[in-house]
Amino acid sequence: MSTHAAELGSNYLTNGFSLKSWLLTKDHKRIAILYMISITFFFILGGLFAFAVRLELLTPAGDLMEADTYNRMFTMHGVVMIFFFLIPSIPAVLGNFLVPLMVGAKDLAFPKINLASWYVYNLAGIITLGAIFMGGVDTGWTFYTPFSTTYSNSYVVLTVVGLFINGFSSIFTGLNFIVTIHRMRAPGLTWFRLPLFIWGHYATSLIIMLGTPVIAITLALLAAERSLHLGIFDPALGGDPILFQHLFWFYSHPAVYIMILPSMGVISEIISAFARQKVFGYHFVAFASIAIAILGFLVWGHHLFVSGQSVYAGLVFSVLSMLVGVPSAVKVFNWTATMFKGSISRETPMLYALGFIGLFTIGGLTGVMLATLGFDVHVHDTYFVVAHFHYIMVGGAIMGYLGGIHFWWPKMTGRLYPEFWSKLSAGLVFIGFNLTFFPQFVLGYLGMPRRYWSYPDEFQVLNVLSTAGATVLGVGYVMPLFYLTYSLAFGRAAGDNPWGAYGLEWETTSPPPTENFHHQPVVTGEAYDYPSLEAKSV
Ligand code: HEM
Numbered sequence: 001m002s003t004h005a006a007e008l009g010s011n012y013l014t015n016g017f018s019l020k021s022w023l024l025t026k027d028h029k030r031i032a033i034l035y036m037i038s039i040t041f042f043f044i045l046g047g048l049f050a051f052a053v054r055l056e057l058l059t060p061a062g063d064l065m066e067a068d069t070y071n072r073m074f075t076m077h078g079v080v081m082i083f084f085f086l087i088p089s090i091p092a093v094l095g096n097f098l099v100p101l102m103v104g105a106k107d108l109a110f111p112k113i114n115l116a117s118w119y120v121y122n123l124a125g126i127i128t129l130g131a132i133f134m135g136g137v138d139t140g141w142t143f144y145t146p147f148s149t150t151y152s153n154s155y156v157v158l159t160v161v162g163l164f165i166n167g168f169s170s171i172f173t174g175l176n177f178i179v180t181i182h183r184m185r186a187p188g189l190t191w192f193r194l195p196l197f198i199w200g201h202y203a204t205s206l207i208i209m210l211g212t213p214v215i216a217i218t219l220a221l222l223a224a225e226r227s228l229h230l231g232i233f234d235p236a237l238g239g240d241p242i243l244f245q246h247l248f249w250f251y252s253h254p255a256v257y258i259m260i261l262p263s264m265g266v267i268s269e270i271i272s273a274f275a276r277q278k279v280f281g282y283h284f285v286a287f288a289s290i291a292i293a294i295l296g297f298l299v300w301g302h303h304l305f306v307s308g309q310s311v312y313a314g315l316v317f318s319v320l321s322m323l324v325g326v327p328s329a330v331k332v333f334n335w336t337a338t339m340f341k342g343s344i345s346r347e348t349p350m351l352y353a354l355g356f357i358g359l360f361t362i363g364g365l366t367g368v369m370l371a372t373l374g375f376d377v378h379v380h381d382t383y384f385v386v387a388h389f390h391y392i393m394v395g396g397a398i399m400g401y402l403g404g405i406h407f408w409w410p411k412m413t414g415r416l417y418p419e420f421w422s423k424l425s426a427g428l429v430f431i432g433f434n435l436t437f438f439p440q441f442v443l444g445y446l447g448m449p450r451r452y453w454s455y456p457d458e459f460q461v462l463n464v465l466s467t468a469g470a471t472v473l474g475v476g477y478v479m480p481l482f483y484l485t486y487s488l489a490f491g492r493a494a495g496d497n498p499w500g501a502y503g504l505e506w507e508t509t510s511p512p513p514t515e516n517f518h519h520q521p522v523v524t525g526e527a528y529d530y531p532s533l534e535a536k537s538v
């Protein structure tokens, strides 16, 4: 497209209005929007399952649904949230939109593979939904054998086929990011000038490429064992009953970092923008992402402390798990130092970033507690664990996703959203979140086991608080759907750089033109310090 067309206001959104122009697009920005729509759908679905779970737990007796139905509800909640929301959310939506913009490229390396990843994701989603509509799954999202292979009478095979296929969409995205970051950076954009968002996505992509095949094979073995009784996991047939847990967590612990590293990248961008500061200790933060990605593969055994592994194995996994805390803490300290040196403005994205730091810190510290062998034996499979992983996944990953959506919404749509409503919703999310999940730490510590549909009377007060919190949280989550949609039609024009942030994505127009930049950008300065950035014509 010529500069002339650009002057007439043409951008990626106005470049064709037909359904076909969207469904066959190879533009990473449009694919990001397609992903946003699909992912929002799954988030709502997973949220409805969560709400059913919380309603059941309002009373001790379990009088809303059968135990069997309850098992299906929390399983489908976990499956949908983890595999169809958390893992793809930031990479597929924000990463897809921003990676090419931030490195100064016209698109991702493989645009057709990028589009294919969205189709594969939806195909996988439809298959998994099929399993849900046929009656659901009740194994827990971890599919532990021998329950999943022998005893469960739910739709295990169909579900894992859906998840197997979904893995390819992750791999396509990770592959695209790695090649793009290696090969397509603008002139002058050296590795240590890259935004930390890019470092986060680079580390995540490495985990995706190395880990996803393992879970795919694990799920394939599970399906084979269940349908053909091969004796891989079943000791009665000569299989190993613990093997599945090792294989599963070899992927699924690193998967937690697939969820959290991109979110950390978002937080670095937001904090530097709203503190008007270079991120303190940039190199440490960048290397911390890689360190987390590597260490994340060495700690899976902390999920097997009570599965009968030797105390020596337990000891090693305990120490290694604590080590992962170090690079995470480095990041938290560096963000804090960045704010300490800066002048902070409290717009909505910054509220999410501040919320992230607080919640992620609680999630991380309780993780170190759980990594302590003796403590874990006490709270294993209690609500303490449920609270811990929600602080990480909801308090960390979702705060990052929402913060990122609010930060880059003006870039994606060219519109500003109503600040009052966005701040109110950020406040409700923060309060609702803590009210939902903090009582669960106490419940777990007092001994309430997870995955039970009923409980002794003395746990009711804390459960009622938790369900009340979930309601507030739900309201906080639904509000952006309304004011963001409203802003599409009625929001004020955003301008190219409403926050006064540094970064290549803020150098181009909002919404960006189809080819991202009217001129090839050339980078001459460090990250978050771009006053000398020049846009040279080519
Ligand atoms: C309104 C928000 C939410 C509420 C009220 C909620 C509630 C719950 C409850 C009560 C459980 C425990 C079920 C049990 O083990 O007995 C649970 C499990 C779980 N939740 Fe959430 N949740 C919420 C949001 C999320 C989100 C956003 C995610 C991920 C993005 C998530 C991921 C999970 C996972 C992976 C499990 C484990 C399921 C299992 O162990 O089988 N939750 N949730």
Ligand SMILES: [Cu+2]
Pocket: 252, 253, 299, 300, 302, 303
């Ligand atoms: Cu883990």
